[in-house]
Amino acid sequence: MEKTIWNLWNVENYLSNRILAFILEGRNEMDRISYLKCKLGVESIVVNLSKLLFIYTSALILSVGVETLILHLSFLTIRVFAYGEHAGSSFGCIISSILLFVGSTSMLVEGLLFSEGALLFLQLINVLILSKYAPGVTSKNPVGSEEKKRRRRIQAMCSCMVVTAFAMCVPVLLIQNLLIVGNFLSSVTVLPVLSKKMTEENGK
Known part of the structure; x- marks a missing residue:
C-alpha cells in the first residue's frame, strides 16, 4: 500500500x-x-x-466545510468524464487537494469573488479546454478507443454547461463562484502542460 x-x-x-x-x-x-x-x-x-x-x-x-463540499462536487462533475492528471503520491494528492479545494474555497468565502459576467467567461474557457483536450488520458485512466474519447469529451462539455445553467439560477454569488471555480479547477487538470509536468516529476 x-x-x-x-x-x-x-x-x-x-x-x-x-x-x-x-x-x-x-x-x-x-x-x-x-x-x-x-x-x-x-x-x-x-x-x-x-x-x-x-x-x-x-x-x-477553517469553517468552510460545506463550501468546500460544493466546490469539490462541482470539480467531480467534470472529473468523472474528463479525467485529468493525478499527483504522483498520496501525500502529494493530499497537499494539492487541500490547496486546491480548501485554499480556493477559503479565498472565495473571504470575498475574492468573480462577477457573473466573469464566471460566464470562465466557463467559456472551460468548454474550450474540454473541447480540445478532454479526456485527459493517464496511466491510471487509459480511455481506449477514439469513439470513447469523443463520448467522454461530449459528456464533460455537457456537464460543464449544465453546471453553468444551474449556477446562473442560484441567486447567491458565492455559490455561483464555488460551482464555476470547481469546474475550472477540473478542466485545468486535462491541460497537456500539466500532464508533462506531472510526468517529469513522477519520473524523478
Whole structure:
C-alpha cells in the first residue's frame, strides 16, 4: 500500500486488513486473483477515505466545510468524464487537494469573488479546454478507443454547461463562484502542460 501521512502509524494497513477479514469471514474458498482484487479494492477505498479525512478536517478547521463540499462536487462533475492528471503520491494528492479545494474555497468565502459576467467567461474557457483536450488520458485512466474519447469529451462539455445553467439560477454569488471555480479547477487538470509536468516529476 502506498505510504501516506496517515499510514505512518499503519492505520491504513490495519483498517484494510480488518475490513478484508470481515469481508472474507465465512468464505471457504477464494482463488488468489479474486483475493488480490478484493484486497486492492479495499485498500483503494481506505486510502481515498483517509485523503478525504485530511481534506475535510482542514476545511472544518477553517469553517468552510460545506463550501468546500460544493466546490469539490462541482470539480467531480467534470472529473468523472474528463479525467485529468493525478499527483504522483498520496501525500502529494493530499497537499494539492487541500490547496486546491480548501485554499480556493477559503479565498472565495473571504470575498475574492468573480462577477457573473466573469464566471460566464470562465466557463467559456472551460468548454474550450474540454473541447480540445478532454479526456485527459493517464496511466491510471487509459480511455481506449477514439469513439470513447469523443463520448467522454461530449459528456464533460455537457456537464460543464449544465453546471453553468444551474449556477446562473442560484441567486447567491458565492455559490455561483464555488460551482464555476470547481469546474475550472477540473478542466485545468486535462491541460497537456500539466500532464508533462506531472510526468517529469513522477519520473524523478
